[in-house]
Amino acid sequence: MIKFQKVSKYYKPNVTALKDIDLHIESGEFVSIVGQSGTGKTTLVKLIIAEERPSIGQIVIGGWDITNINNREVPYLRRQIGVVFQDFKLLSKKTVFENIAFALQTCGAPKNKIHHIVPQVLKIVGLEEKGDRYPYQLSGGEQQRVVIARSLAHKPKLLVADEPTGNLDSINTNEIIDLLKKINKLGTTVVLVTHNRDVVNSLKKRVITIDQGQVIGDQSRGRYVL
Amino acid sequence: MFSVEFIRVLKFALQSIFRNFRLSVVTVVIIILALFSISFLSVFNLLAQHVMDMVENKTNVYIDLTANATNEQAAILIEELKKLSAIQEAVFITPAETLEQFKERHQNDALMLESLEALEGNPFTGSILLSVYNIDDFPVILNELSKKDYAQYLEIEDREFTDSKLLIEKISEYSKKIQRFGLAISLLFLLISAMVVFNTIQVKILTHREEIGIMRLVGASNSFIRFPFLIEVLIYSFVAVIILMILVYPLLALSQPYIDNFLKEYSVSLVSLVNHNFFLLFGIQFLAAMVITIVSSLVAVRRYIKV
Ligand SMILES: Nc1ncnc2c1ncn2[C@@H]1O[C@H](COP(=O)(O)OP(=O)(O)OP(=O)(O)O)[C@@H](O)[C@H]1O
Ligand SMILES: [Mg+2]
Numbered sequence: 340m341i342k343f344q345k346v347s348k349y350y351k352p353n354v355t356a357l358k359d360i361d362l363h364i365e366s367g368e369f370v371s372i373v374g375q376s377g378t379g380k381t382t383l384v385k386l387i388i389a390e391e392r393p394s395i396g397q398i399v400i401g402g403w404d405i406t407n408i409n410n411r412e413v414p415y416l417r418r419q420i421g422v423v424f425q426d427f428k429l430l431s432k433k434t435v436f437e438n439i440a441f442a443l444q445t446c447g448a449p450k451n452k453i454h455h456i457v458p459q460v461l462k463i464v465g466l467e468e469k470g471d472r473y474p475y476q477l478s479g480g481e482q483q484r485v486v487i488a489r490s491l492a493h494k495p496k497l498l499v500a501d502e503p504t505g506n507l508d509s510i511n512t513n514e515i516i517d518l519l520k521k522i523n524k525l526g527t528t529v530v531l532v533t534h535n536r537d538v539v540n541s542l543k544k545r546v547i548t549i550d551q552g553q554v555i556g557d558q559s560r561g562r563y564v565l
Numbered sequence: 566m567f568s569v570e571f572i573r574v575l576k577f578a579l580q581s582i583f584r585n586f587r588l589s590v591v592t593v594v595i596i597i598l599a600l601f602s603i604s605f606l607s608v609f610n611l612l613a614q615h616v617m618d619m620v621e622n623k624t625n626v627y628i629d630l631t632a633n634a635t636n637e638q639a640a641i642l643i644e645e646l647k648k649l650s651a652i653q654e655a656v657f658i659t660p661a662e663t664l665e666q667f668k669e670r671h672q673n674d675a676l677m678l679e680s681l682e683a684l685e686g687n688p689f690t691g692s693i694l695l696s697v698y699n700i701d702d703f704p705v706i707l708n709e710l711s712k713k714d715y716a717q718y719l720e721i722e723d724r725e726f727t728d729s730k731l732l733i734e735k736i737s738e739y740s741k742k743i744q745r746f747g748l749a750i751s752l753l754f755l756l757i758s759a760m761v762v763f764n765t766i767q768v769k770i771l772t773h774r775e776e777i778g779i780m781r782l783v784g785a786s787n788s789f790i791r792f793p794f795l796i797e798v799l800i801y802s803f804v805a806v807i808i809l810m811i812l813v814y815p816l817l818a819l820s821q822p823y824i825d826n827f828l829k830e831y832s833v834s835l836v837s838l839v840n841h842n843f844f845l846l847f848g849i850q851f852l853a854a855m856v857i858t859i860v861s862s863l864v865a866v867r868r869y870i871k872v
Binding site: 417424445 | 569775
């Protein structure tokens with residue numbers, strides 16, 4: 340599903356965010372990416388969704404070589420990847436339903452499709468009763484579940500989540516992780532970037548550890564080692 | 566599919582207009598100001614052209630014959646004049662006809678008629694009505710006439726030609742000055758409105774940065790993200806031109822008396838002048854508004870929406 344070959348990323352000639360990354364993530368996997376702050380985890384995610392281009396190397400996503408993808412094609416890549424990013428929360432003036440519908444509207448989905456899909460993804464995240472609420476009427480965990488629901492709107496084969504539990508307490512964190520596991524069981528490849536030691540240890544899934552821009556560990560039933 | 570997307574883009578554009586409504590209003594006002602200066606320039610040009618045409622077409626002039634010229638001599642003279650290539654027509658007007666015309670012109674002027682009655686006989690001499698193809702030829706013809714030996718039958722008074730010539734020169738001189746001034750003002754306003762539109766779109770993009778970020782993340786196409794801002798400025802242009810149309814007519818009516826007073830017999834109805842050139846005039850306005858707004862919003866969009 341994801342293939343990095345000798346990928347390096349320099350932001351400026353002197354800022355090396357990632358160096359010589361070789362990575363294979365198969366379809367249906369659940370992979371955690373861990374590492375200290377500033378080691379290049381978010382950069383890795385940005386390379387996957389073509390927000391950034393690699394300086395060196397080759398990236399293939401779902402059989403599509405996106406190494407030199409042009410700007411016109413990027414939206415079509417994004418429609419195949421669900422993305423949960425720290426920076427992109429919910430729109431506060433829209434209801435839960437409208438927030439998810441927005442993702443479909445802006446990609447030209449017809450109305451009946453929107454009315455079919457939105458309840459479906461709300462059901463997956465367990466918020467089918469709360470579609471009419473505004474974000475401020477939800478708890479932090481619920482808000483994050485809506486963000487995840489939005490990322491599922493295009494029924495992606497791949498879900499990439501960068502610190503989805505960043506500001507949440509342990510109960511909400513566990514709910515989000517359970518949700519990601521459920522999504523993975525439904526057949527979606529999940530890439531989870533996290534700082535959270537307990538989450539990684541309880542998952543008992545593949546863990547890739549990055550340090551200073553390089554992969555220093557890749558275990559199939561890994562633990563948080565740093 | 567296309568129409569669904571188009572309707573959504575339109576909806577986003579309208580939302581953007583109303584979300585920061587005061588800014589939208591200011592932008593439209595500035596565009597109107599720019600268009601207004603262009604309108605002024607255009608109407609002025611039309612007016613100047615009209616007056617020039619009228620003066621240039623006034624190529625008829627009377628040349629008085631001396632009192633001792635006989636009708637036969639006049640007839641020979643006319644034959645000669647007709648041979649000149651610059652002359653379109655030459656007609657003999659008898660003293661009696663001149664008197665008739667004079668009476669007619671002053672039929673409401675009792676005093677004038679009375680004093681005419683007081684004179685014995687017809688005070689007028691005969692005259693020749695000359696029409697030429699081009700007003701510029703008058704001096705040449707004058708020269709011709711005064712050289713020939715039939716000059717003794719003519720009372721050449723070239724005041725009338727010089728008046729027309731002077732008027733034309735004056736008009737073209739003034740209109741060049743005003744055109745330059747108008748052009749400078751128009752360019753200035755166009756520049757200002759381009760900057761204002763750029764600034765407006767920049768602000769609108771910043772107000773929408775959350776939405777734009779999410780759109781990009783979920784895979785909205787680049788054109789879908791950018792189009793609302795172009796539609797938005799198109800709507801500004803359209804509204805500005807409509808408002809301009811509504812404002813122009815009362816302003817034309819208001820300035821009509823001044824124009825009449827200034828141009829006297831050469832004056833023309835400004836409204837009909839504008840109506841005659843309606844599509845040209847407002848087409849130019851709309852085109853100018855579109856170019857300015859589209860270009861500056863494109864620049865803003867390229868600059869502030871990363872793809
Ligand atoms: N746009 C950028 N321009 C220049 N340098 C950047 C840019 N983005 C990231 N960097 C640098 O690249 C390195 C990796 O950043 P990155 O965001 O990938 O780290 P991270 O592992 O996600 O950190 P965190 O855990 O704190 O989120 C950092 O040193 C950062 O300063
Ligand atoms: Mg990060």
